[in-house]
């Protein structure tokens with residue numbers, strides 16, 4: 409970060425931005441990477457690239473963060489909410505076919521807790537119906553589907569480097585991944601406020617100007633430098649998180665009187681230890697556990713409220729009940745998971761849960 413400050417170049421698209429983008433391209437084989445100021449921004453850029461017309465439909469899981477839906481709603485899309493699987497908060501790929509209409513333009517799978525959606529099934533449905541796929545990989549850095557990095561499978565992918573994610577760009581940050589050549593040129597223009605400045609910097613044109621839509625999606629060099637420092641320690645960060653995750657799993661799986669289930673990892677998915685959660689049998693049991701942990705000084709929190717019944721969207725939703733999603737909204741509990749957490753903390757938390 410001192411380097412970023414003393415280099416005299418603080419605005420975006422400098423040395424650290426390029427270092428981070430190259431890192432992701434090389435490590436994960438992403439075709440083209442653009443750092444953004446947030447995961448939300450990366451989703452908004454992806455939505456703009458999809459070139460939607462009013463009335464176009466976009467399929468989004470209801471169990472996700474607001475931005476997954478909002479980015480597409482801002483582009484005039486109608487959001488069609490999909491339910492979760494029975495034992496996994498990710499969207500149910502077997503139900504997709506029933507949600508598709510001639511107006512469906514995009515499917516947005518969210519890799520909840522960094523665990524992959526069934527991408528072969530999703531890409532197969534999408535390709536048969538000529539639909540784009542934008543992976544919301546906000547939680548999914550360094551996680552894989554059948555050996556392929558998440559974010560590299562759909563036409564576009566979005567990551568978040570918010571402070572709550574595995575790695576952060578100093579509080580807020582994100583990454584747009586472009587895997588389809590058709591979107592590369594336009595993505596650079598949207599990123600640079602609707603100008604072809606990136607082409608000018610590369611010497612491809614002798615002046616730059618206003619050529620399209622866009623916004624200021626690129627982060628300052630300070631944030632890129634912060635992210636670079638995290639990338640230099642990515643394996644160390646990931647190993648630590650996986651140790652904590654495995655400890656939770658080991659201690660909480662041998663509990664015969666458990667009133668919860670543990671996260672399910674499909675054969676095709678890896679675990680990037682973004683989150684450790686339990687799914688309780690009822691809302692009451694989850695509420696009791698939150699209180700029990702709070703009394704012992706530990707903060708465990710629930711997660712998303714179903715977007716299809718949110719105050720902002722419930723009147724626009726088609727009325728379908730999404731019961732798996734509602735159950736995760738009521739019963740899922742996230743246990744503390746961050747780099748500074750210790751194995752002793754995990755042991756204490758588990759003994760409270762089992763006690």
Ligand SMILES: *Cc1c(COP(=O)(O)O)cnc(C)c1O
Pocket residue numbers: 446447448449472473475476518544546547567568569570580581582
């Ligand atoms: C964190 C998150 C986002 C938003 O990322 P920000 O960087 O906070 O804008 C979007 N989708 C999902 C699934 C997330 O977890």
